[in-house]
Amino acid sequence: MSQATVYIWFRQDLRVSDNQALHAAAKMARQQQLPLKAVYIETPLQWQQHDVGTRQLDFIQRHLNCLQQSLAALGVELELWHCDDFNGVQQLWQSRMQQHDIAAIFAGREPELNELRRDQALIEAGLPLNLTDEHCILAPGTVVNQNGEMYRVFTPFFKRWREIASAQQFQPVKAPVPLGPALSVAEPISFSVATGDSELWRAGEGEAKQLLQQFVANHAADYKQQRDFPALDGTSSLSPYLAIGVISPRQCLATLLAQFPEALVDDTSPGRCWLSELVWREFYRHLLQAYPNLSMGANFNPLGAQIAWRDDQQAFDAWCEGRTGYPIVDAAMRQLNRTGWMHNRLRMITASFLTKHLLIDWHRGERWFRRQLLDGDLAANNGGWQWSAGTGCDAQPYFRIFNPMTQSEKFDPDASFIRKYVPEVRDWPLKQIHHPESRVNGHLFAVSDYPTPIVDHSAARERALDRLSVLKKAN
Incomplete structure (x- = not known):
């Protein structure tokens, strides 16, 4: 041998x-x-x-x-x-x-x-x-309550996580020194299956590090104010690199602390908001290991199994393709389908719309996202979808139903994001873009390539409150 x-x-x-x-x-x-x-x-x-x-x-x-x-x-x-x-x-x-x-x-x-x-x-x-343990800053199982159990709510988890992290040093490990002479690369690595197109995103460890450094230096302090507006370049865009480990969460934390050394201990630190996003990622990964059935599609809240979801393929297809008649929802879905990425505020809006306006099982939305997303990650995808559906750990209550019209007005006020991805409404008056239901009554813009809303918001809201009330016991 x-x-x-x-x-x-x-x-x-x-x-x-x-x-x-x-x-x-x-x-x-x-x-x-x-x-x-x-x-x-x-x-x-x-x-x-x-x-x-x-x-x-x-x-x-x-x-x-x-x-x-x-x-x-x-x-x-x-x-x-x-x-x-x-x-x-x-x-x-x-x-x-x-x-x-x-x-x-x-x-x-x-x-x-x-x-x-x-x-x-x-x-x-x-x-x-x-x-x-590479995938988290603090390994799963190390952030637990006084009973040694995994936290079920993010805020106390975040508090305990910071207490543990603030007592440690986070110095990323350097690349090893060469073990021998440099080798020549004979041929590129190629998978045996067909792949899509990720060329909108630059490849390389150096590119990811540069993106991290630029974000922390130029945008992290304004992250809290800008993160919810999809037309702004206000997020880090690091999730595709984190998902496959081109950059580590520890590198993210170390870079953040170099700029905002007080972020772990000071609630008023400009770096605190982005820190919380890094820890949300950890929270969902810790949950995945503490509750293995989440990997198998289980509702975190067992009462979720009692929800009578609708089996409406036509409505699901319209949601997938960005043809719901609600411009903010459709712009988000088209961004996903075109680029393989979606702004986080829009992930919440579209997930809420599918599960609450259309009453379609969150599993179907989770699967569609997973197949489209460049930053596909089971822990984050599952956690986000169950949060939106009201079936998850520390989820939004079943009775909290995003109004796509007010979300549109609040987070894309001049409709610049919508106009980019839904050109059919580009020339509409602003109010019409944010309130597409006014078309149903008829006058202006009755003739258009853009569909009328697939569902009435008020009626859908009442239906969701009725169907999802099976979750009431847990709340």
């Missing part, structure tokens, strides 16, 4: 800096004078089962090629392995062990249930798998 090899297995951590698994693997390889190899395993059937979008697959593929170049500069070869789904991963590693002695496998832990089960099966089979 050949010389033992140390492996770094990349998953949702496609970066060389602040990668604790890579750091540990390189350290072991250097100390024991062993070769280090990197691997990424494509699992097309698993991607399909998990509704991973083709745009995100393209983004991953582009970043694997960036990673391949970065690793080659460190003297490390990146291999692409293939098996259909997670069921074949164990056999893949065991067959590799029969050919080559494996000293250790290092990888970043993932919080989703199938991923946890995959890793546990490898460990039980005797594979030398060493897991590091």
Whole structure:
């Protein structure tokens, strides 16, 4: 058998800096004078089962090629392995062990249930798998209440999270020094399945770092005032990079604290609002590990199973395609379908509209988002959809129903975002754009390519209050 090899297995951590698994693997390889190899395993059937979008697959593929170049500069070869789904991963590693002695496998832990089960099966089979916590700043299970239980409400979780974090130092780990001479890259990495188009987003670890630094320096202080307005460039746009691990949450926190060192302890800090968004991401990931059935589509609130959702394919298709007759909803859905991304305020508006105005099961919306989103992430997507539907942890109450007209007036006051994505209404008077229901009564703009509202807001609201009242016991 050949010389033992140390492996770094990349998953949702496609970066060389602040990668604790890579750091540990390189350290072991250097100390024991062993070769280090990197691997990424494509699992097309698993991607399909998990509704991973083709745009995100393209983004991953582009970043694997960036990673391949970065690793080659460190003297490390990146291999692409293939098996259909997670069921074949164990056999893949065991067959590799029969050919080559494996000293250790290092990888970043993932919080989703199938991923946890995959890793546990490898460990039980005797594979030398060493897991590091990469995906959160504070590992799931470390932020608990006095009874040792996971928090069910964000505000006390955020308070406790800050208490723990403020006692720690967050210094991201640097990229390893080269382990050998630079390697040449023979051919680019290419998946065996078709991918979409993610070219609207720049690829590369350096690009993600630059985006982070520019946001913190120029926009983080105004984030609270600007984050809800989709026409403004007021958000970080880092979620696609965080979702696949091109940048780490610890790098985000360290950069924020370098600019606003008081953010963890001072409620008035200009950096506090964006900090809370980073911790919301952590909250949903901690929940996923504390309540594994969330990964399997369970309602966090069991009473959600009693909701009599409507099975209306026509209405669902209109929502998916941006043809509901409510311009703010349609502009948001068209932004998603065109770019693979949607502003967070609009995610709340569109999710509320599907689940409460159309009374369509949140699972269907969650799945559509997952297939379209460049920043697709089970924890955040599930958490956001259950929050909107009223079935989740710390969810908005079932009786809180977003009015798309007032949301439109408040967050796109001059309709510049709407006009960009719904050109059919570009020449309409502002009031008409924000209040499309006035068309139903008839006079102006009765003839238009743009559809009349698919549902009356007041009637839909009453229907939702009736159907969703089964959640009342929990509230």
